[in-house]
Amino acid sequence: MCGIVGLFIKSPKLEPELGALLATMLEVMSDRGPDSAGFAVYGDGRSDRVKLSLHAPGGADFQAIAATLEGQVGTKVGVTIRSSHAILEVPAERETALRDALGQGYPLVTVVGTGARMEIYKEVGQPADVARRFDLSSMAGTHGVGHTRMATESAITTAGAHPFSTGRDQCLVHNGSLSNHNSLRRTLRRDGVAFGTDNDSEVAAGYLTWRLRQGDSLKRALTSSLDTLDGFYTFVVGTESGFAVLRDPISCKPAVMAETDDYVAFGSEYRALADLPGIARARVWEPEPATVYSWERAA
Structure with missing residues (x-):
């Protein structure tokens, strides 16, 4: 139920x-x-930009993660933090690069959704x-x-x-x-x-x-x-x-x-x-x- x-x-x-x-x-x-x-x-939202809804276990420093990712994906990474989740925003053409960098450097961070307008939050x-x-x-x-x-x-x-x-x-x-x-x-x-x-x-x-x-x-x-x-x-x-x-x-x-x-x-x-x-x-x-x-x- x-x-x-x-x-x-x-x-x-x-x-x-x-x-x-x-x-x-x-x-x-x-x-x-x-x-x-x-x-x-x-x-x-804007059609030329994408938001990634992220979840991470307690204690993740999303600001530091975003700052590191900027150097790896070659663009400014917008970040909005809400408790155990964060929304990272980049130009749409950099989404794949951002996902690759997240997967390689931060395996405990999960992408729970992506889109121009959609933001997802969920928790126990x-x-x-x-x-x-x-x-x-x-x-x-x-x-x-x-x-x-x-x-x-x-x-x-x-x-x-x-x-x-x-x-x-x-x-x-x-x-x-x-x-x-x-x-x-x-x-x-x-x-x-x-x-x-x-x-x-x-x-x-x-x-x-x-x-x-x-x-x-x-x-x-x-x-x-x-x-x-x-x-x-x-x-x-x-x-x-x-x-x-x-x-x-x-x-x-x-x-x-x-x-x-x-x-x-x-x-x-x-x-x-x-x-x-x-x-x-x-x-x-x-x-x-x-x-x-x-x-x-x-x-």
Whole structure:
């Protein structure tokens, strides 16, 4: 059992409140997932630059790491530190060089996500504590997703926490279980998709990455997963421009959505949405099985 939340802002006036609203939603889902929590926020960014979301064990000196990396990659490395995570920002054409330098010099530092706009933070602990630790309430943006985890099939670790990201500006949170993830992981690895954990949810993210690389739209990629991913699941997916939801054909996991002129919201339970502004006037519904719901921001 896990908890999922998602929020897609349609009205610019609410963008400064994205983090605060998402933090409240995440905390409400604490009893569905008290072991660890995480979230992705889509804020400001430029197409010619890339942000790497990094995690490191306690005590990492990210400022010193960034200063060393500047000499190795030949460019200024922007750094923003939030507890055990840091966001390093470089020109997009220097991403590979930065990744190579990190891998060679700092093997304990993990890249948990990359993109022009996406930042990912996740950690072991109660969801409310995780949100406070990274100061989620202060973050602004157009959309975000969050997850609270109750680990039933693997260890309670930061690496095992959601969201999972296997592609630029793309992430996924998952409630459920996949039965064919090991065989699919092997197939995707042969096609160049990299994985950092044995978590089944990361395979779902990887499958979508692979489909998007083939030129599929997000909606088409999610639709194809209904024939490929075996198990039961609810997915909430974030991309640079959008937000999508999919439930498996059985839909045994709870889910509810709400939409107003200002936002679209998802929660594993309605109580995650209850404190959103204007919720009393929202259209509220349970998403249908095997149906993709998606929204994109204007270019």
